[in-house]
Amino acid sequence: MASADSIKREQALWMLRRMRVVRQLSERIVELYPTDVMETPVHLCMGQEAVSAGLCCHLTDDDVMLLGHRTHGPALSKGLPLEKLVAELYGRTTGCSKARGGSMHVFDMEHGLPGSSAIVGGSIAVGVGAALSAKMRDDGTISVSYFGDAATNAGVFYESLNFAALKKLPVLFVCENNGLSNVMPQQEHSAYEILGIASQFMPTYRADGTDALSVFSQAGAAVSHVRETGRPAFLECKTKRWMKHQGHEADDLDINPVDRQKDCPIAKLEAFVQVSGMANARELRAIRDEVEQEINAAIEFAEKSPYPQPKAQEV
Amino acid sequence: MxxxxxxxxxxxxxxxxxxxxxxxxxxxxxxxxxxxxxxxxxxxxxxxxxxxxxxxxxxxxxxxxxxxxxxxxxxxxxxxxxxxxxxxxxxxxxxxxxxxxxxxxxxxxxxxxxxxxxxxxxxxxxxxxxxxxxxxxxxxxxxxxxxxxxxxxxxxxxxxxxxxxxxxxxxxxxxxxxxxxxxxxxxxxxxxxxVPEDMYLVPIGKGNRLREGDSLTVVATSLAAAHTQKACDDHDLDIDLIDPRTIKPLDTELILDSVQKTGRLLVIDYDFPFGGFGAEVCAMVTEQAFDALKAPPQRLGFPDANMPASGPLERAYYPTPDRIAETVRQMVGSELVV
CATH class of the missing domain: 3.40.50.970 (Thiamin diphosphate (ThDP)-binding fold, Pyr/PP domains)
Incomplete structure (x- = not known):
């Protein structure tokens, strides 16, 4: 890929670190979830880390991103501090949504995260509204509507593409396509190609969502288009979901065979940075160990944080 | 700012x-x-x-x-x-x-x-x-x-x-x-x-007493408030007419004060009745001013049925100032019987 020539060392290592945070936190959740310390559903992003990491490499804190229910990966990639996410999963007042959101509702305006929604589809339109606002305020930012393949089944998806194209808004639609709507494969929920729909409204880009370099390259082009023209674009990244739709167990669907060696976005990027001489095995081990320490610290922070008290009107 | x-x-x-x-x-x-x-x-x-x-x-x-x-x-x-x-x-x-x-x-x-x-x-x-x-x-x-x-x-x-x-x-x-x-x-x-030309605010959550009276509290919203005013003009009704102006948050104090005085409540809200605003006000008053009530609170609004289209059916379906006056008279008249 062209990106192998153009990507800088710090960008590759930035993506790698973000992906490792998402992966290693997911692995820790898998260990801890059966102990019920997190009283909230979890929609893990294992296997899908490259999509948000490759995208967020091109975004600033002022660019806003609206998320669906599978929040952990994109929120952490966008900059949500690890301890704030973990504290939210633990239901503590120090959580990113002050223990009012849970796993599916994360917020961090400092890093351009005005919220996420557990009702599939609707947040696509909210991202379009953020783009309308950016255009009216003329502040040079863009917005991202970030969603999965099943969200394209909702009518609001089509309405949002039309609105953004019609009003010429600086919004990037990013479809993290794991090919599954809960347990239903894409060919059973969609009689269309997603980019076939999107291409009627705006330029489209396609990336291999298991390959951070592919996403980096295509997301870079898509973000540039939106920034330079002030008009919408669409990026589809096909990826693989390793875990069940919700919960801490590995996916076991026949329709979703996963090869954790071949399909691993982290293994792919680590191979690239080693072959290209950007980092050696010792440095990669150091990143992994540092991330592990950050996760330990985040869990300790959450465990020491207080639970909320009900407000007067809630009792 | x-x-x-x-x-x-x-x-x-x-x-x-x-x-x-x-x-x-x-x-x-x-x-x-x-x-x-x-x-x-x-x-x-x-x-x-x-x-x-x-x-x-x-x-x-x-x-x-x-x-x-x-x-x-x-x-x-x-x-x-x-x-x-x-x-x-x-x-x-x-x-x-x-x-x-x-x-x-x-x-x-x-x-x-x-x-x-x-x-x-x-x-x-x-x-x-x-x-x-x-x-x-x-x-x-x-x-x-x-x-x-x-x-x-x-x-x-x-x-x-x-x-x-x-x-x-x-x-x-x-x-x-x-x-x-x-x-x-x-x-x-x-x-x-x-309507003054300068900008001004009417606070959200604050109701308004449109008519002062002693025999019945009428809480009426939107067009129903205007209709009730007309009913008062046409039929000389002695009612305390409260326009809540905002139904949520609700100025419960104003309504309760009035019911303490009149002992009777009629809520006129042009909406479906089941589980609606009228039911909410009746429940609130019953819970908070039960001792003041001399008669059961009543509601006037749409029937629990979808809107018709034909003229005669519409005239039967929708409340009017005359129907408001009739309901008020029935409620107030009952005081004479008691």
């Missing part, structure tokens, strides 16, 4: 000027846009030549009025996204029936967004919509759905009945940092009354 002048003084003196209800809406919108560049409007036909029955005509900032496709769900999500990022949208629906197409955005998103994220972000949106019957418009263009929205935590529900109130309440709604459902009855649009 553009709105800080209202922090201590909401009111202005009567300047003797008269405006219609729809002109008052237009003036409030124009003045809000004039002092605050964050205020903008969007909606189907918001920018067309009819200007939403004239309420959006000839504004000073037409570049901040955005016509939209018939995509109510996305339009409402767009308004939310804009509100989360520094704007103050006014989302307009020509009929409140169209709000139902956007229930996901209104109930699952807008109403919950602030509290769901620990009150770290505000959602300053006004959802203007037109309620009520037209002329044989039938079941899908005649509803008044305020009760449905009042049930949802996180939404304020405003129902102005006069030109003065609609201007002051719309300005309050635009100034408010939380979502406000703003219901305008189409039959009020041509009514006229005193």
């Amino acid at each position: 553009p709105w800080s002048r209202f922090d201590s003084n909401y009111e202005v003196a009567d300047d003797g000027r008269t405006l219609s209800f729809v002109e008052a809406i237009r003036e409030a919108t124009d003045q809000a846009m004039g002092i605050d560049p964050r205020v903008f409007a969007l909606g189907l036909d918001a920018d067309d030549k009819f200007g939403v029955f004239g309420s959006m005509s000839d504004l000073s900032h037409p570049e901040r009025v955005i016509g939209t496709p018939i995509s109510e769900n996305a339009n409402t999500g767009v308004a939310l996204g804009a509100a989360l990022t520094g704007m103050r949208p006014i989302l307009i629906n020509l009929r409140n029936d169209f709000l139902l197409v956007a229930m996901d955005q209104i109930v699952n998103y807008i109403a919950k967004w602030s509290s769901m994220f620990g009150d770290q972000i505000q959602v300053p949106i006004v959802l203007r919509s037109v309620i009520g019957r037209g002329w044989g418009c039938g079941a899908q263009h005649s509803q008044s759905l305020q009760g449905l929205f009042a049930q949802i935590p996180g939404l304020k529900v405003v129902m102005p009945s006069s030109p003065y109130d609609v201007k002051g309440l719309l300005l309050s709604a635009i100034k408010d940092d939380s979502p406000v459902m703003f219901f305008e009855h189409r039959w009020l649009y041509k009514n006229t009354g005193p």
Whole structure:
């Protein structure tokens, strides 16, 4: 890929670190979830880390991103501090949504995260509204509507593409396509190609969502288009979901065979940075160990944080 | 800040000027846009030549009025996204029936967004919509759905009945940092009354006593408040007439004070009755002023049935000032029997 020539060392290592945070936190959740310390559903992003990491490499804190229910990966990639996410999963007042959101509702305006929604589809339109606002305020930012393949089944998806194209808004639609709507494969929920729909409204880009370099390259082009023209674009990244739709167990669907060696976005990027001489095995081990320490610290922070008290009107 | 002048003084003196209800809406919108560049409007036909029955005509900032496709769900999500990022949208629906197409955005998103994220972000949106019957418009263009929205935590529900109130309440709604459902009855649009030219606020959550009387408390909203005034003029009724102006939050104190005096309650709300605003007020008064009641509280509104279209059926379905007077007389007359 062209990106192998153009990507800088710090960008590759930035993506790698973000992906490792998402992966290693997911692995820790898998260990801890059966102990019920997190009283909230979890929609893990294992296997899908490259999509948000490759995208967020091109975004600033002022660019806003609206998320669906599978929040952990994109929120952490966008900059949500690890301890704030973990504290939210633990239901503590120090959580990113002050223990009012849970796993599916994360917020961090400092890093351009005005919220996420557990009702599939609707947040696509909210991202379009953020783009309308950016255009009216003329502040040079863009917005991202970030969603999965099943969200394209909702009518609001089509309405949002039309609105953004019609009003010429600086919004990037990013479809993290794991090919599954809960347990239903894409060919059973969609009689269309997603980019076939999107291409009627705006330029489209396609990336291999298991390959951070592919996403980096295509997301870079898509973000540039939106920034330079002030008009919408669409990026589809096909990826693989390793875990069940919700919960801490590995996916076991026949329709979703996963090869954790071949399909691993982290293994792919680590191979690239080693072959290209950007980092050696010792440095990669150091990143992994540092991330592990950050996760330990985040869990300790959450465990020491207080639970909320009900407000007067809630009792 | 553009709105800080209202922090201590909401009111202005009567300047003797008269405006219609729809002109008052237009003036409030124009003045809000004039002092605050964050205020903008969007909606189907918001920018067309009819200007939403004239309420959006000839504004000073037409570049901040955005016509939209018939995509109510996305339009409402767009308004939310804009509100989360520094704007103050006014989302307009020509009929409140169209709000139902956007229930996901209104109930699952807008109403919950602030509290769901620990009150770290505000959602300053006004959802203007037109309620009520037209002329044989039938079941899908005649509803008044305020009760449905009042049930949802996180939404304020405003129902102005006069030109003065609609201007002051719309300005309050635009100034408010939380979502406000703003219901305008189409039959009020041509009514006229005193409306000062300066900007002023009518506080959300504060009701208004329109008539002073001793024998019966009547709580009436929107067009029902106007109809009850007419019933009083035509039939010389002795009632304490309370226009709550905003049904959520509700000025319960004003209603309870009145019931303590009269001992009787009639709620007139043009909406479906089951689990609605009338039922809520009757429950509230029964819970909080049971000892003051001399007779069972009553409600007057629509039947628990969908709107008809044909003229004779409409005349049977909808309450009128005469029917209000008849109901009042029955309730007050019962005092003589007791």
